[in-house]
Amino acid sequence: MADTPLPRDVVDGAGVDPAVLALRPDYRALLVAVDGVVPGPGDAGSEALLREAEAAAGRLLAGTAVDRLPHVAAWRExxxxxxAKPQRTxxxxxxxxxxxxxxLPRVNRLxxxxxxxxxxxxxPLGGEDLSGYRGSPRLLRAAGDEPFDTVAGGEVVVEHPDPGEVVWCDDAGVTCRRWNWRQGRRTQLTPGTTTALFILDALAPLTDxxxxxxxxxxxxxxxRFSPELQVATRLLDRP
Structure with a gap:
């Protein structure tokens, strides 16, 4: 097993392929890599935060369909x-x-x-376990032969993205398909995760x-539950 990459090295080595920025010049990603997470089950704090999020979503959707929310609509485009067909994926x-x-689902505190x-x-906000990462994340348009480690029908399988699909990859293959649709099994967060990478994706009208x-x-x-947390961040946008 390769050594777990350091948070600062992970974000410093990250990149977005120009072909993705040609597709959406307004795209930005904010990477947050952390170490020192104290794992644990959901607690009163995480439960309160989930309830706050559920209430906020209820207010947003009181008079507006989900697909008409500004940032959701931008991602559908x-x-x-x-x-990709946003109605299906x-x-x-x-x-x-x-x-x-x-x-919202209750999984674990993280x-x-x-x-x-x-x-x-x-x-859109994805979380990956850095202990399963190989190198730094790169956002690119797939050739179609990159491996994607996932589960289908209860079985572990290796799939491949469609040619031209926007995917996040590391040195070992695809970590998330269709930009921010489905994350892979190899780097998924677990109840024991102590080091993680979070990717926050933005399109207009969301501001920096x-x-x-x-x-x-x-x-x-x-x-709140990891007071010794070490954090490295980086904004990826147009060079």
Missing amino acids: AYRAFG RNSLEALTRRAGTG TDVYNAVSVLHQV GALTAAADDLVAHLR
Whole structure:
């Protein structure tokens, strides 16, 4: 097993392929890599945050359909731009916001916090276990032969993205398909995760200030139960 990459090295080595920025020039990603997470089950703090997110989603959807929320609508357009059907493969923000009406999932403290922050700030937010990472993340348009380690029908399988699909990869293969649709098994967060990478994705009309506020909120909630947390961040946008 390779050594776990250091948070600072992970974010410093990250990149976005120009072909992705040609597709959406307004795209930005804010990377937050952390070490020193204290793992544990959901607690009173994470439960309160989930309830706050569910209430916020309820207010947003009181007079507006999910697909008409500004950032959700922008991501639907982005999916169509590389050939995905957003009605069938929903971006993570839309999927979570839709679930909030009947209750967000309760998984573990770490996952519950980042899901709640995603809904509260209306930004797609993915979490990866850095102990399963190989090198740094890169966002690119797939050739179609990259391996994606996942589960289908209860069995572990290796799939491949569609040619031209926007995917996050590390040195070992795809870590998340269709920009922010489905994360892979190899780098998924577990109840024992102590070091993680979070990727916050933004399109217009979401501002850099709103993106930073979401990341700051995430880190503040993580520090509540991980006071020795070490954090490295980096904004990826147009060079």
